[in-house]
Amino acid sequence: MKTLDLLHRWIGGLVGLVLAVLGISGALLVHKDAWILLPHTSDAQVQATGAIAGTVERIMADPEVQPDMIMFATRDFGLNRLSFANGSGAYTSQAGDIVARWDSQWQRPELWLFDLHHHLFAGDAGETVGGIAALAGLFFIVSGILLWWRTRKTFEFRLLPKRLSRPAILRHHRDLGIVAAPLLFVALLTGAILIFRPVAALILGPSAPALIEASLKAPEPLSVAMAAQHDWHSMLSTARARFPEAEIRSLSLSRNGDGLIALRMKKSEEWLPNGRTTLWFAADSGRLIAVRDASRLPGTVKVYNMLYPLHAAKVGGLSYRVAMTIAGLALGLLGAFTSWSFWFGRRRLKASGIGIKLQGSPLPRVD
Incomplete structure (x- = not known):
């Protein structure tokens, strides 16, 4: 137990602040x-094929300023989001009127907050650091439960420490951690699986990463150029005929010269907010090239597609969003107070003279 205690403390001191950032940013996201305050955010979702086609035609009318992607409004958010190749973007009403524009993510708090949570402002390297922190968090949950068991009779739940002292912080850390452990386990495990293939293989099976990649792979690229104009109504009508009950979620133009236009849809049984049901059209003629029906994907891939909605609280309604908010805030408190007590708590005790007074008589263990 002494070795486990030592590992728990030192690893927590090193990655606690990263976990605090991930927790607080996740709770906000x-x-x-609800907190994007722009006109038309509360508009009812429009899914009529003709109406969406008209909006797409309006947005795509000028080939010089076509967005790379249109993310269509949801039931909870009434704006379309446009993404451009240079990193800029815009929100439009569902009729296609511009509501807000930005030249970089720093002009929109929801965008830089997303980058902070997913990449720590450091791209792929930041994502890897976040994944390592998630694995460390899983270790904290398991080791914390084992360490808490010794002092379970003194359990006392508090939202905040009784005082800003190291013993009070350690006790608060122990008891808040045990309460939040189930929710934190879900958040951290799903995050780790989404980032690291070996974790996906461990949880979903050795063949899972290859199966997921093959099942979600786009068709082979086409050697065709993007046409200046398309019959968007025909494409959307083709998609609606294939999947009449599915939501139209996003439209992506040819990426990296692959010669494909991708239209994503969400069937009712899918948890992913943008679905995995996808139709690909040729970028020159608009002819249908391939179709992926998410309901026909292998079981392992369906389970994998559930992980992000579980992680980001995109399923389960308000009650689950509140639960994951609590998990994020708890992770923020645990990480922040852990970092403070590890790096500054001991120093503060010594500076106050308590360290000298208690020489030869160490503080009682509270964790």
């Missing part, structure tokens, strides 16, 4: 649709 869960409610992103």
Whole structure:
């Protein structure tokens, strides 16, 4: 137990602040649709094929300023989001009127907050650091439960420490951690699986990463150029005929010269907010090239597609969003107080003279 205690303390001191950042940013992102204060955010979702086609035609009318992607409004957020190749973007009403524009993510809090949570402002390297922190968090949950068991009779739940002292912080850390452990386990495990293939293989089976990649792979690229104009109504009508009950979620133009236009849809049984049901059209003629029906994907891939909605609280309604908000805030408190007590708590005790007074008589263990 002494070795486990030592590992728990030192690893917590090293990655606690990263976990605090991930927790607080995640808690804020869960409610992103509610705190984006722009006109038309509360508009009812429009899914009529003709109406969406008209909006797409309006947005795509000028080939010089076509967005790379249109993300269509949801039931909870009434704006379309446009993404451009240079990193800029815009929100439009569902009629296609521009509501807000930005030249970089720093002009929109929801965008830089998303980058902070997913990449720590450091791209792929930041994502890897976040994944390592998630694995460390899983270790904290398991080791914390084992360490808490010794002092379970002194359990006392508090939202905040009784005082800003190291013993009080350690006790608060122990008891808050045990309460939040189930929710934190879900958040950290799903995050780790989404980032690291070996974790996906461990949880979903050795063949899972290859199966997921093959099942979600786009068709082979086409050697065709993007046409200046398309019959968007025909494409959307083709998609609606294939999947009449599915939501139209996003439209992506040819990426990296692959010669494909991708239209994503969400069937009712899918948890992913943008679905995995996808139709690909040729970028020159608009002819249908391939179709992926998410309901026909292998079981392992369906389970994998559930992980992000579980992680980001995109399923389960308000009650689950509140639960994951609590998990994020708890992770923020645990990480922040852990870092403070590890790096500054001992120093503060010594500076106050308590360290000298208690020489030869160490503080009682509270964790």
